[in-house]
Amino acid sequence: MNAPPSSADKAAPTCMGAEIRLEGVSVRFGESRIVSGINLHVAAGEFVCLLGPSGCGKSTLLNLVAGFLPATSGRVSAGRRPVRGPGMDRGVVFQSTEALFPWLTVQENIEYGPRMRGVPRATRAEAARHYLELVGLGHAADRLPGELSGGMRQRTQIARVLVNEPSVVLMDEPFAALDAQTREVMQVELDRIWQATRPTILFITHDIWEAILLGDRIITMTAGPDATFKTVAPVAIPHPRELTAPAAVELYRELRENIASEVRRTLQAQGMVRGAAA
Amino acid sequence: MTAVDRDSERYGEGPAEAAPPPRAFYNSRLGRLLTALLSVGLGIIVWQVLSLRYQPLFLPSPRLTLQAVGELWDDGTLLQSIGASLARIMAGWSLGLVIGIPVGIVMGYFSFVRRLLDPYIEFFRFIPPIAFVTLAVIWLGPGEASKVALILYTTIFIVVINTIAGVLSVSELRLRAAASLGAGRVQTLLTVIFPSTIPYMVTGARIAMGNSFLTIVSAEIVAAQVGLGSMIWTSRNYGKTEWVFVGIITLGLLGYSCDRIIRFAVRRLLRRYAVAV
Numbered sequence: 001m002n003a004p005p006s007s008a009d010k011a012a013p014t015c016m017g018a019e020i021r022l023e024g025v026s027v028r029f030g031e032s033r034i035v036s037g038i039n040l041h042v043a044a045g046e047f048v049c050l051l052g053p054s055g056c057g058k059s060t061l062l063n064l065v066a067g068f069l070p071a072t073s074g075r076v077s078a079g080r081r082p083v084r085g086p087g088m089d090r091g092v093v094f095q096s097t098e099a100l101f102p103w104l105t106v107q108e109n110i111e112y113g114p115r116m117r118g119v120p121r122a123t124r125a126e127a128a129r130h131y132l133e134l135v136g137l138g139h140a141a142d143r144l145p146g147e148l149s150g151g152m153r154q155r156t157q158i159a160r161v162l163v164n165e166p167s168v169v170l171m172d173e174p175f176a177a178l179d180a181q182t183r184e185v186m187q188v189e190l191d192r193i194w195q196a197t198r199p200t201i202l203f204i205t206h207d208i209w210e211a212i213l214l215g216d217r218i219i220t221m222t223a224g225p226d227a228t229f230k231t232v233a234p235v236a237i238p239h240p241r242e243l244t245a246p247a248a249v250e251l252y253r254e255l256r257e258n259i260a261s262e263v264r265r266t267l268q269a270q271g272m273v274r275g276a277a278a
Numbered sequence: 279m280t281a282v283d284r285d286s287e288r289y290g291e292g293p294a295e296a297a298p299p300p301r302a303f304y305n306s307r308l309g310r311l312l313t314a315l316l317s318v319g320l321g322i323i324v325w326q327v328l329s330l331r332y333q334p335l336f337l338p339s340p341r342l343t344l345q346a347v348g349e350l351w352d353d354g355t356l357l358q359s360i361g362a363s364l365a366r367i368m369a370g371w372s373l374g375l376v377i378g379i380p381v382g383i384v385m386g387y388f389s390f391v392r393r394l395l396d397p398y399i400e401f402f403r404f405i406p407p408i409a410f411v412t413l414a415v416i417w418l419g420p421g422e423a424s425k426v427a428l429i430l431y432t433t434i435f436i437v438v439i440n441t442i443a444g445v446l447s448v449s450e451l452r453l454r455a456a457a458s459l460g461a462g463r464v465q466t467l468l469t470v471i472f473p474s475t476i477p478y479m480v481t482g483a484r485i486a487m488g489n490s491f492l493t494i495v496s497a498e499i500v501a502a503q504v505g506l507g508s509m510i511w512t513s514r515n516y517g518k519t520e521w522v523f524v525g526i527i528t529l530g531l532l533g534y535s536c537d538r539i540i541r542f543a544v545r546r547l548l549r550r551y552a553v554a555v
Contacts, residue, residue: 066454066458067457067458068454068457068458085457086454086458087458087460088458088460090458091458091459092454092455092458094451094454094455096451098449098451098452099451099452099454099455100455101452101455101470101473102550102551102552103473103550103551103552104550112456112459112461112469113459113460116459116460116461116462116465117460144550146552160459161459164459164460
């Protein structure tokens, strides 16, 4: 695992990362086996990217840790406590900005978690301001989500999660719906925010560059159904990362081949590639 | 990239605001108003022409109807009738919302309650309020209570059914977001499900308002001394067809105004809740 670079030390960590553990986890829906035999240990404060094509069960694993979905068998724990349902110790950033409350302003969205906990008005407003500034939305506090760009909405989602000071942040393709330029900005921003707050992050993506830019480790999965882990690649490149670095390019080639072979396997199984239907 | 340097994002991808293409006159504000006036004017002309061919008892002319408005206004009948009908509608409709919305929310959220009450909702919603006019008078007497109860009956099923539909269509994503932000079940109900359902409640309320006008006329025809329905019925007994016309036109204008007021209030007060009116 990578030691955090020294640049992270200038801001005091506000979220204490907690470890995530999945032991022998399988999920079935009726007859179909979504994932099976998953063992995963994410260390406290680590940034792990789950990389794989659509439908390989990445989101299923995230939903398990979030507590949205029970495991059919095996054990899921976060911060050494078994997961029994959703909880604010595990914040979730969703791909869709539908997850924001459109009738609340940016500030009110961010204050939602503290409000549910009964934090006094002044205290929670101050906390929200802090995270608004952290994600660079200080100027948009009083706007409604519907008035914001996609990138700004995702910043709001991130701030809304961080204000709860979760030990684990789960991100389900948070930038997949953004345009390419905004996505790049957001990736750099997330790297900075993570360095500043240091929760444990489980990040799901199908974008290889994104995984290389952000992850301490990148885990690829076999194509579903019945998906499982394929490879675990540590990323030994210092932050902030340059994607033109030879090590990054080399890793990209490896991961691309790794994932492409899974995609081919799926297509062959579906008889969609010539020579597959024998 | 620093925290402030993201102008490309701030300005580059907002909602596209292209310059509006030049609009035709009939699409402008004034044009639309004139179109509406033209439509009404044509209607009155057709009415006038037709009325020349028939007896006033069969089809009173616009002029005669206008005179009737004057008569009914001067002796206070018109205003009294409007007041009585409107008071009944408002009382029954408001009560229907106050009861129907919480019932719909609870039925939508707790599937056990929904299954428990569903047979009644599904049974009674097909029985028109008019069928209950006689019973209402027997049970509640000929006073205000029976009329208000009939409006309440009209409103409540529409509101309940719409609210349930709203609760059931709340995005799973929002519920998950609330849960992982620490909201409990009751908090989720109040802070996520209720506001998400507001557009459906408004739809229910508007439909119920329209139906309340149907109900009030039939209820007042059968059992009321005052009100627009009883005014229409009494006019028939006197052979004053033009008074019937006054009653009908008043009902139309009144209903239109009520809906306008609802829409205006919703737009002003509930803008955040994405209600399309």
